Amino acid sequence: MFKEVKAYIDDWKSHESELAECFRNKQLQYSEKEMIRQIKQFKTALYFCNEINPKENLKPSDVSEMEYRPVNILERLSFMEERPNHYHSFIQLRECFHELEKIYARAKVMKQRKGI
Template sequence: MLDNHSAEYKVPEAFLVAPFSTKRTTFKMVDIVNFEDIIRKEPFYFDMLHLASNQPCEDPPWKNSEVAVKAVIEQWKMLKPELQTSYAKRKTNLQVESASIQSISLFLLALFWSNHTPIKSLHVKDMMVSELNQKPVNCEERLLFILNKPSGYHSFIQLQQLFDELEKNFYKTLAIQRLKQKKEITANE
């Protein structure tokens, strides 16, 4: 923390990665209460705060992944039509770049938080995607492809497929967990 009064933190080096934020060196403690607004304005806020702060965040989103990942998926579903329209109208890469980077950020949140872990780096090689239990097939290679040209149409298609696979796995895992809990409850009665 840089200053106790302003609650400003240094952006962890692992988050100063292209195409994500590379110009900012600090971020501020947010006073926004709405979770969706936070991830829309500063997608990696909770993950950066986890690394930059001496005090861990109370109730981080990866500890309550059922609620957090659902909210992230909803954000993606709101952004996706905008990107589809942009590609259909053949808008330039600059016009879709911001929405593309936001979408990639949301995928990373959903990927890590569904595995109950924060993002520790935006460098794909340092993400340790292979160690995650829940992940789409060939996730690391596909992420590298997407990040190589984030606003490209083929990257968008790949991202869409990654989100679809992750969402299916996420809800399947939730259903299995609920079934196990239900069996445990009935076994204990």
């Protein structure tokens, strides 16, 4: 599970500029669909980074108790999920993925040090 996080981050990177272009051109129908997909991808990557099966019945508040998570993630996720077609949600998601990439790198080093 943990190793799959990189694939989700790479997928985001491959769609980020296209999504930014859609927001610039006000192609909201496509951007909303892609944002919803990417938010789900982010949440899955976040769960995998914490070695939690995303299919477990977790409450949204459980995200704020994860060991590896971006700052204020519960509020940020709530904002993005309520407004996936807003440009500011795109900015938040971009920053969340950027933070997750750093968190993943740190978690990977910590796991290697522990010999897991």
